[in-house]
Amino acid sequence: MAASFSRCGQQKALGSSTAQERRVFAPACSAVSAPAAASVNVNAAPVFANAAPVAARGVAVPRAPVSSRLQRNVTCAAGKDATAEGREQDLSRYRNIGIMAHIDAGKTTTSERILYYTGKSYKIGEVHEGTATMDWMVQEQERGITITSAATTCQWNGHRINVIDTPGHVDFTLEVERALRVLDGAVAVFDAVSGVEPQSETVWRQADKYNVPRVCFVNKMDRLGANFFRTRDMVISNLGAKPLVLQVPIGSEDAFKGMVDLVKMKALVWSGEELGAKFDEVDIPADMVDQANEYREKLIDSVVELDDAVLEAYFEGTMPDNDTIKRLIRKGTIDRVFVPMVCGTAFKNKGVQPLLDAVVDYLPSPLDIPDVDGVAVDDAEQALTRPASDDAPFSALAFKIATDPFVGTLTFCRIYSGKLEAGTYALNANKGKKERIGRLMMMHANNREDIKAAYAGDIVAIGGLKEVITGETLCDEKNPIILERMDFPDPVIKIAIEPKSKGDLEKMGMGLNKLAQEDPSFGYSRDEETGQTVIEGMGELHLEIIVDRLRREFKVECDVGAPQVNYRESISRPNDIRYVHKKQSGGSGQFADVAIKFEPGEPGTGFVFRSEIKGGAVPKEYIPGVLKGLEESMGSGQLAGFPVVDVTATLIDGSYHEVDSSALAFQIAARGAFREAMSKCGARLLEPVMKVEVITPEDHMGDVIGDLNSRRGMVNKFEDKPGGMKLVQAYVPLAEMFSYVSTLRGMTKGRANYSMCLERYEVVPPNIQTEIVAKQKVAA
Numbered sequence: 001m002a003a004s005f006s007r008c009g010q011q012k013a014l015g016s017s018t019a020q021e022r023r024v025f026a027p028a029c030s031a032v033s034a035p036a037a038a039s040v041n042v043n044a045a046p047v048f049a050n051a052a053p054v055a056a057r058g059v060a061v062p063r064a065p066v067s068s069r070l071q072r073n074v075t076c077a078a079g080k081d082a083t084a085e086g087r088e089q090d091l092s093r094y095r096n097i098g099i100m101a102h103i104d105a106g107k108t109t110t111s112e113r114i115l116y117y118t119g120k121s122y123k124i125g126e127v128h129e130g131t132a133t134m135d136w137m138v139q140e141q142e143r144g145i146t147i148t149s150a151a152t153t154c155q156w157n158g159h160r161i162n163v164i165d166t167p168g169h170v171d172f173t174l175e176v177e178r179a180l181r182v183l184d185g186a187v188a189v190f191d192a193v194s195g196v197e198p199q200s201e202t203v204w205r206q207a208d209k210y211n212v213p214r215v216c217f218v219n220k221m222d223r224l225g226a227n228f229f230r231t232r233d234m235v236i237s238n239l240g241a242k243p244l245v246l247q248v249p250i251g252s253e254d255a256f257k258g259m260v261d262l263v264k265m266k267a268l269v270w271s272g273e274e275l276g277a278k279f280d281e282v283d284i285p286a287d288m289v290d291q292a293n294e295y296r297e298k299l300i301d302s303v304v305e306l307d308d309a310v311l312e313a314y315f316e317g318t319m320p321d322n323d324t325i326k327r328l329i330r331k332g333t334i335d336r337v338f339v340p341m342v343c344g345t346a347f348k349n350k351g352v353q354p355l356l357d358a359v360v361d362y363l364p365s366p367l368d369i370p371d372v373d374g375v376a377v378d379d380a381e382q383a384l385t386r387p388a389s390d391d392a393p394f395s396a397l398a399f400k401i402a403t404d405p406f407v408g409t410l411t412f413c414r415i416y417s418g419k420l421e422a423g424t425y426a427l428n429a430n431k432g433k434k435e436r437i438g439r440l441m442m443m444h445a446n447n448r449e450d451i452k453a454a455y456a457g458d459i460v461a462i463g464g465l466k467e468v469i470t471g472e473t474l475c476d477e478k479n480p481i482i483l484e485r486m487d488f489p490d491p492v493i494k495i496a497i498e499p500k501s502k503g504d505l506e507k508m509g510m511g512l513n514k515l516a517q518e519d520p521s522f523g524y525s526r527d528e529e530t531g532q533t534v535i536e537g538m539g540e541l542h543l544e545i546i547v548d549r550l551r552r553e554f555k556v557e558c559d560v561g562a563p564q565v566n567y568r569e570s571i572s573r574p575n576d577i578r579y580v581h582k583k584q585s586g587g588s589g590q591f592a593d594v595a596i597k598f599e600p601g602e603p604g605t606g607f608v609f610r611s612e613i614k615g616g617a618v619p620k621e622y623i624p625g626v627l628k629g630l631e632e633s634m635g636s637g638q639l640a641g642f643p644v645v646d647v648t649a650t651l652i653d654g655s656y657h658e659v660d661s662s663a664l665a666f667q668i669a670a671r672g673a674f675r676e677a678m679s680k681c682g683a684r685l686l687e688p689v690m691k692v693e694v695i696t697p698e699d700h701m702g703d704v705i706g707d708l709n710s711r712r713g714m715v716n717k718f719e720d721k722p723g724g725m726k727l728v729q730a731y732v733p734l735a736e737m738f739s740y741v742s743t744l745r746g747m748t749k750g751r752a753n754y755s756m757c758l759e760r761y762e763v764v765p766p767n768i769q770t771e772i773v774a775k776q777k778v779a780a
């Protein structure tokens, strides 16, 4: 049997469910791409002084639906005046936004232009030159990708815009999730050539989950094959959204000059494409007047429906004025009736200023969204809320931890209510501990500006917090609240790492500890028996970056093993198990008797525990012991030591001894019952199956399909793509996808690309299960 792992870095929290019904081990959600690390055997026995701190995990509760947003809109008018002394900007003039999209759609380039045009940076950093301000990590600059979401603050048109640029690669999906949790609105960037790409779908659904209002920016209008209206159609068909066209492009590809603004009914035409190029507001070109009229009419038709009085007047022949149109676009955007759509080319500096106008005009301020939800500290069933007001008790959510070489730990927080001053104390509501607010900073990518106080709506970094981790709440000690937790995916792959020397071993312990603190989708564990260290993450690229950071930031010399799938174990049939734990030899005895019904749960349900004990057959105080024993057992299954998922356990009966029973005895009995259940309930292995989308030239399509089939893949969809390309979609087990990037490159001479994300867990075929189990036993 595989040796047991002590799992560090993460703990699956129990959400807010009751003690009688709890869930752990939510299904993983992520993917893989990029080259595999070198393969080396690992035998060392590292010893770490500290286990990584326990990261909170929980079930995210989406924001309130539209109806409650509408209610909030009513309240906000009253809340607006409640601005405390010291606030620089009225809360209604805040926009907390994220920039989200598929990899390479141009999020970072767009964010860089936003910084430039808002006067925050005087020199533009280019992604392809490795100088982007927002991509400040050395790994980001070398690879030209965003890995961590960077936060920055800028000003536009009398508004404070807090921007978070999020990664597009699916391995860093947690960064997107964290950002969406604390944002009020988002800009969804699309590549005008590729339109809606797989990861744009994933982030779109994440934004749906958190009810985040969006504006679409169709970028790269200068590229060959760019097509604004095709992208609009894909937003409808692939995302099921209702785009509201606010601009019509003037020309495309090389001839892209600007756009017609359908509210102003003016053409915005750029005279150059250099940084800072000016644009003029001129009359609509004669050959576009009909098209502009047609789309303005569609725009007005969509917005008048949101206001009965305006609709009535419209039917009677009165056109709404531009202020009314803008008011209704804002209302429809915030209520998520439609998604305004604008266009441009960030790289060629066209369209960014109107995009900023759209952010200010149409995305919500903190006053436009529902009061943040939470629960009481001593009673998870008691719902609490906090309004976006400086006068309300202080509450903030830590959504990201970063390690800064100068400041140490930086904790990024979104302040939902109240005021926070540097040098004061706040309560970590999750841990019940007071923390000193040493330094308070506004962040500009990796630069920071010290501030004395922060207010409702701000996104700030706090320096020097000791024990706060991602997802925890900081609040006023006298008015404690625990805000909704975030949903963290479970790692899908793992690799073994071996430090080269004893010195490296110590540094590795420290490094892993810090990295796990920053990143809840990363975990590490140490096999107590073999001393092997295993790191777990969301994909090959994710772990590659972790190892790179260990080497560079923590100066750890190490060898790295081949990536392996993080399988899961489950059961296939129900069974009632009775287990008696009895120990009489020496000292006081131990006695616990449990009868537990084990049943396979629905996919994705994790672990559900219920107690149906009647008449005190198992006294109430021993039931947490049963739960604890089962939870411990779920961490490592009997087949091959993988986590067990999708099991429902119901405590139906039992007995106890007046003297010899204890919670510990029931914990041991539950572990015994679980062991028996795994052998009597048809234990089986589950594997992550990925949705893989390959975009390939037609002449390589046969090879691509043949290769996917040989990887146990099931091809389920073909589609035409712009430029004579074909999309092949297939479901393939993750175990068969390692190093796919290099195979695909070789097979198609580098002309195809692919992306993938976790679709579901499936039962591993019996012959493969036998192989995996045998391999795990040898490894143990």
Ligand SMILES: Nc1nc2c(ncn2[C@@H]2O[C@H](COP(=O)(O)OP(=O)(O)OP(=O)(O)O)[C@@H](O)[C@H]2O)c(=O)[nH]1
Binding pocket: 101, 102, 103, 104, 105, 106, 107, 108, 109, 110, 127, 128, 144, 145, 146, 147, 166, 167, 168, 169, 219, 220, 221, 222, 223, 344, 345, 346, 347, 348
């Ligand atoms: N032609 C053209 N290229 C662009 C435009 N915007 C961005 N690019 C280029 O597209 C590439 C990807 O841009 P990024 O801004 O890094 O895209 P991203 O979405 O931030 O990528 P990730 O952070 O890795 O997900 C870079 O080489 C950019 O220079 C554009 O408007 N036109």
